Amino acid sequence: MSENPYLSVYTLTKYIKRKFEADPYLRNVLVKGELSNVKIHPSGHIYFTLKDDKSRIQSAMFRSAANSLKFKPEEGMNVLITGDVNVFEASGQYQLYVQTMQPDGVGALYLAYEQLKKELAKEGLFDARWKQRLPLLPRKIGVITAQSGAAIRDICSTIQRRYPLAEICLFPAIVQGPQAAPSIVDAISLAESNGSIDVLIIGRGGGSIEDLWAFNEESVARAIFSCRIPIISAVGHETDTTIADFVADMRAPTPTAAAELAVPSREELFERILERKRSIYKSFSHQIKQERKRLTTYQQSYPLQFPERLYRPFTEKLGGLDDRLLRSKNDITVNRKANHERLERMLSFYSPIQRIKEESRNIDLFSERLTRTMQIEMQKNSNKFNSIIRMLKALNPLDVMDRGFSIVYKEGNVVNSIENLEVGGTVQVRMQDGTLEADIKSIMLKYKEDNLNEQ
Known part of the structure; x- marks a missing residue:
């Protein structure tokens, strides 16, 4: 164990x-x-x-x-x-x-269909406010479907019969099986990048819910919703409804019906043009009759029958206004002349000429006094300046040289004592008219000179 x-x-x-x-x-x-x-x-x-x-x-x-x-x-x-x-x-x-x-x-596909439908409806992808209007006269129509299916043949034959001016551009896509949804999304992106597609038809023929399931995929629904091109959904037969039908800008029960929605009928256009032509002709005819009637009425009116009577009151009024203007002008002239004379009298009574003369004399007096003061100050400053110049000139060592004196330099510095010199050295002696260089042979101290002088 x-x-x-x-x-x-x-x-x-x-x-x-x-x-x-x-x-x-x-x-x-x-x-x-x-x-x-x-x-x-x-x-x-x-x-x-x-x-x-x-x-x-x-x-x-x-x-x-x-x-x-x-x-x-x-x-x-x-x-x-x-x-x-x-x-x-x-x-x-x-x-x-x-x-x-x-x-x-309940079937899994049907449940998935109902769940996605509910989710996208809650997000607002089915709202009518996002639906784009189809162009009235499209020039280029894009079709996303199987390249060899019956849907493309029905669409092409219907468009050629109804509106042959439109150009059809096929964007082939897989419409059944696991690869169908990515293929349809890529085709929508390619059609949008083309830049010249006016309306886009997306669809295929009928089938079971499994056959049509690609058009119930969320990726396809969101690609249709975000596409800037108006889209017509044409999936299956009249009884088949997919998520793509709810998201698209317009739903057609069959591919043939989608082609009829995408383009106008040639006969309908001709009839519409003729109807518009008749309407315009009728409208202009009625307007011409009305204008002729108005012209006759104006021609028979009192002002046009007797035009002079129309402006006679204004002529009389103009004459009256001329008289009033002339009287007003004379009155204003007289009043202005009287005011002018009154102001001249007042101005002569309060004449400032005497005061102006007195102030002018004061100005001359002050000017003379100011000139005299300035001259005295200038003379005083000039004398002071000359005195300073003479003092500076007396202290100028260069002027001393004119009297026979000289300045001794050693290596560029002024020598003021023999203590800075040594026998055998060299000094520079600056005189009044130049500089010379001298060798020192002997140095004599001051007290020795004094002793020599005493002896």
Whole structure:
């Protein structure tokens, strides 16, 4: 017997897990129930609880299996599930690992269709305010459909019959199968980048919901909504309705009907032009009759019969105004002349001429006094300036040289003591008319000179 008969939790869990894996009845189990606590992880995994009125089981659907879902699992939804039952080692709980899931009682595609329709309607992608108007006379019509399908033949024949002036540009796309949605989105982008498409028809012939599913994809719906070109959706037959029909600017029951909506009828245009021509002719005829009637009325009117009577009152009024103007002019002239004479008398009475003369004499007196003061000050400053010049000239060492004196330099500096000199040295002697260089042969101190003088 082993000394340690106890198992670790991991070993026990591993053993139970192998028991689950070995049981064939726990493989590809078919289970139905209600979804609860649904959590869609950003990684794409889906975690939820599958329950009925008596029990529940934790479940997980990994991204590889979840990518095949056509609908979005929601709280309270009844589903049919295929999967394996196994143990999650980390928690020691058994759970259902889901491989497939479909709604219980309604098709997965139909449920996905209703879910996306509800979501896009909530976002406002179906609102009429976003719908673009179709051009009245398009020059270039783009068509997105299968290159070899019956839809393109019906569209081309209808446009050629109704409005042959329009140019048809085909943008081939896959309209059925897994690659259909990306192909349609790329075709819409290509048509928009063309830059010359006036209206775009997107469609195909009828079929089952699986055949038409590409036109129920969210990517196609958003590409149609964001396209700047007006789009006519022509998917399937009259009874078929796709998400693309709700998002498009106009919905046609068939490709042929889409072509009829895209272009006007040649006969209708001719009839419309003739009707417009008749309307214009009738309108102008009526207007001419009215104008002729007005002209006759004006010609027979009193002013045109007796035009002089029309302006006679104005002539009389003009004469009266001339008389009033002449009288007013004379009155104004007399008043202005009287005011002028009165002002002249007042001006002569209060004449400022005497005061002006007196102030002029004062100005002359002050000017003379100012001139005299300025001359005295200038003479005083001139004398002071000359005195300073003479003092500076007396102190100028260069002027001393004129009297026979000289200045001794050593290496550019003035020598003022023999202590700065030595026998054998060289000095420069500056005189009044030049500079000479001398060698020092002897130095005699001052007290020796005094002794020599005493002796």
